[in-house]
Amino acid sequence: MLVADGWWQSLFSSIAAIAAILPGAGVPAVPLAPQAPTRAARSDGWAGSWAAAVTEADKTGVSATGVANTTLRQVAHLSVGGGSVRVRFSNRFGTRPLVIGRTTVAPRRAALAGTPTVELLQLVPLTFGGRGSTTIPVGAEAVSDAVALPVAEDSDLVVSTYFPQPTGPLTQHPAGCATAFSADGDQTGSGGAPYRKVAGTARYVVDGVDVRGDAEGSVVLFGDSITDGASSPIDKNLRYPDQLADLLLTRGFGALNIGIAGNRLLANGGTSGEAALGRFDRDVIRWPGVRSVVILEGINDIRISRGSIPATQLINAHRQLISRAHAAGLKAYGATLTPYWASDQYTVGGEVARQALNHWIRTSGEYDGFVDFERAVRDPKAPLQLLAAYDSGDHLHPNTAGFTAMARAVNLDLITR
Missing domain, CATH: 2.60.120 (Jelly Rolls)
Structure with missing residues (x-):
């Protein structure tokens, strides 16, 4: 273990204290601005087959x-x-x-x-x-x-x-x-x-x-650089959404990678894209045949704020994304944030927020289900960090083997139901 026993106990005491209030009504949801809900596009036999989220x-x-x-x-x-x-x-x-x-x-x-x-x-x-x-x-x-x-x-x-x-x-x-x-x-x-x-x-x-054929529909993979494929080899199509796309073909579903490197839930970032809350409708709901979305967002809010952003604020942002997906007739699946121990901008406060958000994603029942990416790529002997075999070298982004583990961690029955 890489941390002192006292520090470890203090960290998890803090996590437990926050987690205790998360599943129930103790965390008020941020109200949505009144607006007509955007509905997912009718497919008419069309399905999104490839996509890229755009920035300035x-x-x-x-x-x-x-x-x-x-x-x-x-x-x-x-x-x-x-x-x-x-x-x-x-x-x-x-x-x-x-x-x-x-x-x-x-x-x-x-x-x-x-x-x-x-x-x-x-x-x-x-x-x-x-x-x-x-x-x-x-x-x-x-x-x-x-x-x-x-x-x-x-x-x-x-x-x-x-x-x-x-x-x-x-x-x-x-x-x-x-x-x-x-x-x-x-x-x-x-x-x-x-x-x-x-x-x-x-x-x-x-x-x-868009492709017109016999596809059952499409799944949107929404997120930041880990979804976008940072560290993935060029022209090899080995990002986690690429590898998941190959698995989804067995169910007749397309996969759309809507990750943007550096993207955040709550803040615009220039070439890191509009905040997830701002781009969600355009980047998720408008695709023909879209049936569900997997959301992996929040680690950049945690890192860039140096751990000062409270988990409750991240949870409320996720709640808004869930609400908008449901209003459009889509299933929404939360993805747990992967470890970032020893990476740039790591903080104890950020770790507390990450663990608390992950606890809420797993236990609150507000998502239609969850994908446990953290469990898929963490080191079982040192669970705050990526398994060395899955670490691209920066202790934040998984490598190709890590992306394989992420793709295989997705329950296909869940996200295509």
């Missing part, structure tokens, strides 16, 4: 400068397959109307991951209201027309988008764990030769792919 642009790089007379080629790794697809494009954080020129999509197997290569005969153009281009107002999204295009489950869809005019700062997903490519001019109908790698792993503008 960085201070430097492609998202900051934008592009002009440039084609961006990006890869979406699909969960469920089907016979038709449509693609979603976001200008949520743009500063000017975004002109999208010609766009093509092409299916391919994952063997070509990390490359811009496609088969020319498989490239299919997208349209928007029957037109080959569209303009997206600031703060808005565009969804392409459906195109008949068979795509396999657990496969790549390559999306090539030509931006003919200066875009200004681009709406992005900063840590996409995938390589993007760019080429001068309109190269939407070209193979891989004209393209070069874009620095970093961000995704730009493209934020969702």
Whole structure:
């Protein structure tokens, strides 16, 4: 054990004192602002197959400068397959109307991951209201027309988008764990030769792919960097949501990774995204065929506040997310926060808050069920820390083996019922 006996006893006395008040009515819920509840989108045979939560642009790089007379080629790794697809494009954080020129999509197997290569005969153009281009107002999204295009489950869809005019700062997903490519001019109908790698792993503008087929629906995985896949190898699709997606295919369900690195429940964070309370409806409820959401949020509120944020405040935020999911007709499942002993910004007060929140998630009954990620990845001999075999090295983020343990800890019967 890495802690002194007296410190250990003091910590768990504090945890027990807080936990004692959590399951019942002793913690008042924060009232929701009166508003018409958002309802989950009707599926009409459609299901979300891939998604990325978006943020504002960085201070430097492609998202900051934008592009002009440039084609961006990006890869979406699909969960469920089907016979038709449509693609979603976001200008949520743009500063000017975004002109999208010609766009093509092409299916391919994952063997070509990390490359811009496609088969020319498989490239299919997208349209928007029957037109080959569209303009997206600031703060808005565009969804392409459906195109008949068979795509396999657990496969790549390559999306090539030509931006003919200066875009200004681009709406992005900063840590996409995938390589993007760019080429001068309109190269939407070209193979891989004209393209070069874009620095970093961000995704730009493209934020969702819907597939029409036989899927039962989709599950949203909502969270921060652990959901987003920090430490996961690039272009390998080994984040916990990726691995869970493979398991969910056995039940006919898609999986949508809506994690953002650095995201918090209660505070906006620039490229760490809007607060979970602010982005929940847009990032969870709007997807077609969504049936449930797994929520793993709160560790960054704890860390950044240096443990000063009370567990009751985190619990009330979770209660709001539960209420909004239920109002939309979705099941909501809480995920226990994983250990962060010895990581940057670790504090005793933060540990107390983490343990208290986890106790509430497990015992309150307010969620429709819970996923015990803490138990899946902690060291059974030193339960305040990650098991060494699952530690990426920063004592906060699990590695690939840890992500495997997380995916396997999810009760598929529970989240697809």
